[in-house]
Amino acid sequence: MTLLYNKLIRKMALGLFFFLALTALVYASILPQKYDLKVGDVAQEDIRARKDAINTVATRKLQQAAADSVSKKYILDHNITRESKDEITQIFDSIRQVRSRDYLDEQGKANALKRMIDKNLSEETYVQAVKMDNSSLRELETITKAILEKVMEGGVKEDSIDRAKAYIIEEFRNIKLPQEVKNMGEDIAFSAIKYNMVYDREATEKEQQEAMNAVEPVKIARNQILIEKGTTVTAEQRELLKELGLLVQDRRVNLSLLAGAMLMVAILEGILAVAIYFFHRGLYENELYLSLLALIILSTLVISIGIKAISNFLIPLAAGSMLISILINPFIAIISSFIMSIAVGIMLGNDFIFSVVAFLGAVAGVFCTVKVSQRVDLTKSGGIIGLVNFALIMGIGLLNNNPLWTTLRQSSWGIISGILSSVLTIGTLPFLESAFGITTSIKLLELSNPNQALLRKLMIDAPGTYHHSIIVGNLAEAAAEAVGADPLLARVGANYHDIGKLKRPYFFIENQFTSDNPHDKLNPTLSALIITSHVKDGLEIAREYRLPASIRDFIAQHHGTTLLSFFYNKATTGTDKKPDEASFRYEGPKPQTREVAIVMLADSAEAAVRSMSSPTSGKIDGLIRQIIKDKLADGQLDESDLTLKELDKIAGAFSRVLTGIFHTRIEYPDRLKELEGKQAKNA
Structure with missing residues (x-):
């Protein structure tokens, strides 16, 4: 309960920080022009309300009355x-x-x-x-x-x-x-x-605040003339200008604009929060990703404020959208694009033409990054975004009957905006990946390159393990696609799941190319210790090579708490005293995600099918399903959220891939007979 409470407090603190920071950005951008006028001066121009505003004095009176009417709680x-x-x-x-x-x-x-x-x-x-x-x-x-x-x-x-x-x-x-x-x-x-x-002071104050918030503000309409040109400024008019913060001498905070900014920001943040909570609950539970989302949105808007001095069409909103799409989620990127585009429209004087251009360009950026496979694709995305911006600005200019030359000049800023968005994304992405420990699809594709130092070392020093890992990766990718998991993460995790075997490659059967098995000369307990230690060794190697946390999870969890039954049975043979079963189990933890659980099943399925003699499609499928059933019965899949329906799809995917790979292989009779015996017993 305390942990949940602390997480809620941290989320509320993050939400408050985001609210205050975004409010400050919006408020700083919408401060109106101020006038140096005294009573009796003649107005040299029509003085209008720049935006819809609130009469703060009248509104405060109503709010105070509402708060005073609330009874104590x-x-x-x-x-x-x-x-x-x-x-x-x-x-x-x-x-x-x-x-x-x-x-x-x-x-x-x-x-x-x-x-x-x-x-x-x-x-x-x-x-x-x-x-x-x-x-x-x-x-x-x-x-x-x-x-x-x-x-x-x-x-x-x-x-x-x-x-x-x-x-x-x-x-x-x-x-x-x-x-x-x-x-x-x-x-x-x-x-x-x-x-x-x-x-109860807190409840009373909360209800008072709710009553105050429920008060309808006294509004002044946008473009409403406050003082007409050529008229003498009266005391009442000057007081109105003072109330609206339009006097140079007035150094106080413009409460009406601040209230408007806070209200708009509250609405935008509420839309974002609701979208995250109802449509992407995993992001809601991940405080790190929430912090990253807030950082990207705020940073993008800060850059936008700085660049708007050159041209409003140069704003690189697509950079933030592409970063959110790559690092977090494309759907959240589209929602964030909407939030940022509305904020930009407000900051540009409530001119939402710029919001439309910025939003549609940002959406184009999201679409371009959905299937991004390498960093050069981001350069292409910049060109596509630039073309979309060019077409949008050109279309808006033509609809408004603007001069062709002016429209072309403005449209060129749209092309530059797309290129700038691409440059910002490429330059920022590696730093955000590293700072927040996020493994993007681009990073995964880089890790899957066979020329990666660690994969080359595995291929040279433990070729059997390398070959096994590649097949397991193919199995995991096919199964992940079948159940809607992340196929790229599953494949790359499978490529690295057994790197711990680099420490002692010849103690593992796939790397033994002679009949001499070192385990024949070892005590079963020691053999089990050597076998299970490849998980810990793998984690050490992963840290040495700075593999991301998502890949390290595959190394740590791909065996769960599985029992080394061969060595355990060997240790119990010829003795009445049973050894401690815990000494023959992996330390775990059990797979925490669907992708890791798929790799666990693929690892076992590949090894078992490889040991079969004269495998047929039916025998392969039966053996795979028995292996899955054994893992399920042993509780290894309890924490992975895989359903029985998904397990059936995984079995089908494994069967299709393995049937196409394996032909005649050397069989491990004891294991196969044991599994086939279980199948016959369950038939």
Whole structure:
């Protein structure tokens, strides 16, 4: 619960930072022209409201009235109720203690009880307490606690103690007890009752804020003439200019514009948040990606503000969209493009022609990056974006009957904008990949290059493992496509999943080219340790070669917590004492993603099918499905989110690929017989 609360707090902090930063950008861009006018001066031009604005003085009055109309909120403190019940328990415990003093008479017991109980109880209560029998005393204690709890759980405010006491009297009136016993119960309940409704400042202020936000602002329409040209400025007009922040002498923050900026930013951020929450929940749960998204959007808008001085059509909004598409998600990139284009339109004086051009150019950039395979593709994307911008600006100019030369000059800025977007994307992408630990498709394709140093080392030093990894990669890619997972990530992860075998390649069967098997001379426990250590060795090598975290996950998880059954069975042969099974299992963790789980299954399927003699399509398919069934039964797929339907598709994909690859292979009889025996038993 604490972890979830902390994550929520961090997300709220990030959301607030994004809101404040974007508001500052928008506000700084929309500050209107200011005038140096005094009462009696003649206006040299029509002074208009540059944008829809808010009369802050009138609006604040309405907001304050709404806040004042909100009644105070209270919260029920159950701890106080428990304290009051505990006090009643103490009183009755004291009564029983005094009643046990047989050496005192009733008056002596009453006096002792009065000294013991530091409460303002009546004399009749003390006398009645020592006179009544034990059964009635227990009954009264139970009833008194129940009535007190019922009354206090209904909530007792500081100014309603008397009303609560009246409720206690009413409750006792309905109880069938002697009147003197009722009086005693009422007296004790009165002494213990306290107010338990505590003032809730946060809830009160929240409702006040909600009431203030619900107030309809007093608006001034955009382009409304405030002072006509040639008229003498009156005190009222100057006060209006001052209120709108249009006077040079007025250094205060323009609250109306700030409120408008905050409102627009709140709406834009709300749209983005809703889109992320409902359509891309994985991004919502990933604080790192949320930070990256906020950074790209803000950085793109900062660059846009700097470049707009040259031309409004030069704004490289597509750069941010392409970065978001490559690093996060194309759908989120389109939503972000919409958010950024609206913000740009506001910052450019509410001229949304520029928003249309920027948005459609950014969408073109997203489409260009959906299937990007290398960095040079981003250069081509810049040209496509430039052409789209050129066509859009040309079309808008022609629709507005602008001079052809002016339209052509403006359209050329659109081409330059596309090229600039491409340059910014290419230059920024490697830094963002490294800083945020993100593995893009471009990075994955670079890692899949056989000329990569680590893959070349694997091919030379452990050729059997290299060949096995390539086949596993083909299997994983086909299966990932079948179930809608990331095929490129699955293939590249498979290429690197066994790099730990570089430390001791000849201890693994695929790298043994002679009949001499070093495990024949080793204790089974030591053999198991050597085999399982290739995971840890692989992680060390991965860190040495700076492989991304997403690839390291394949190395760490591709065996899960699987049991090395061959060595375990070998260790149990000829002895009554069973070895510790944990010593013959991989440390894990189990696969956490669908892609890693697919590689685990592909790894096992490839090794098993390779060991078959005279494989047929049916035997291959049956063996693959048995392997998947074994992994499922062993709990290795529990944390991967793969469904049974997806497992069936994976089995089909494996069968198609392996049937086309394998012909006659040397068979491991024990393993095959065991699997075939299981198939026959399940038939």
